[in-house]
Amino acid sequence: MKSVPEENQNLMKCEHMSCSYGGAPVIEGVDLTIRRGEFVGIVGPSGSGKTTLLRALLGSIKPVHGKVERLPGLRLAYVPQLETVDWNFPVTVGEVIGMSRPQRLMRPKSQNSELALIEDVLERLGLGGLLQRHIRELSGGQQQRVFLARALIQKPDMLILDEPTAGVDVRTRHEVLHVLADLNESPPHGDGIAIVLTTHDLNGLAAHLPRLVCFNRTVIADGTPAEVLQPYFLERTYGAPMEVLQHGGMPIVLEQGGDELRNRLNRSSAS
């Protein structure tokens, strides 16, 4: 029997998966495979079931139809939206990161080896020396990195992020994207990390990812940004006509009525 090369190994496979919260299905007939080391973006409008899909991937809700197959022993880690974090909670950077490590009875404090691991991850994420700081005292990019670090401490095979760039400025968005790309290319714990994220940001984030899934209750399109960011798929996903321009080799999505932006891009290309 031929063994599957590790880089092509399926970490998770959803087959005809439907999920509900007791009533009508929120997502239906989802077929999606995530392989080791992939970097996947999921885009779709509000209320399209993206968060439900993430919950199904995480195993916090069970499918009512179909199935989710996970690689045995698969380690998952989740980074929530920063907007859901209670920033007034009395917790330091070190405490946030340390809370995700398993605890041995009667050892509430991190051990030296554990602290060294935390320091390594923090250093890699550019957060060295901030362990004693309160989470509110950090910049937006640093805050996102702290929650990334908490996830990475669990040595995950797959990292799942819900809207990692929601509500952040352009600089922070770039920072987060570069950190994720860096983790995906050379993960801190040896094995490749698959990254799955949801985003509303088609041009600033989704267009830069290697694989994109258009999602609205089910998978509408799945492929590279060039394959997926097409007016036909976008209109089916968002329920509104959209235009796609090419600029510097990148697809740029415009809502209909985006004449002003199109003109500016044309002027920019001409100059």
Added chain:
Amino acid sequence: MIVAVDLLKPFSYEFFRNGLIIATLAGALCGLIGVFVVLRGMSYIGHGLSHAVFGGAALAAVLNLNYFLGAGFWGLASGLMIGRVSRKRIIGADAAIGVITTASFAMGLALQARFGQAKRSIDAVLFGNVLGVFTSDILAVAGVGVLSVVVIIGLYRKLLFATFDPEVAGVSGVSVPAMEAVLMVLLSATILVTVRVIGVLLISALLVLPAVTARLMTNSFGRMLWLSPVLGAIFGGVGMYISWYADIPSGAVIILAGTLVFIAAYSAVGVRRRSQLAGLSHH
């Protein structure tokens, strides 16, 4: 010399020594559990549970059962019910507390009206009574205190994770409902054994005051977890001591002492923030 003798005079009475010990221990215990009550946004639960305890106490008195055992069982059952109802998310925790504990309180009032002989015991539950403290009461508070410390140390990270970020804690392998149940059991046990000192009407304040004062003093969960019991112990001990001289019920003095410290801490934080803002405006 005469002043020193006067200051030490209350210690010559065993009932005062017992009262001081139990007030200090009760303050520390409420301070410890209060950290979770405050941070989980369920400050109202102490108030609600104390009312539930009133119903259980009245029922126990009518049935001629052990008074505090009945109150404790009732409080524990109410606490677990509140946790279960609020987890369903159809109604919020505050509404769950409102329904379950006021129903229990109403039952207590009905029983009190129907069986008037229960009134004397019920007064003790409502307002506390440190003068009749026995060694067994001190041991009960100390026992729940030790149990709470062991449980909180043993489950430290899980309790912190489930309190700070329940959704992520759940997908990271922490049983959030189990952690909530553990906290409800500790809270109910705390109310049961401290009710004799403070009384149900003031116990919610002792659950909240040390924790919110500690919160003003630190941004670290770990530090808050030891600072709050220390403050609670000080409130309890100092309040009890002052009540001797002021001739005011100990529960009221303990809460007033805590409130004064809270106001001082709140004012100090306000002054510090204003001076930081003033410093920023100069740059």
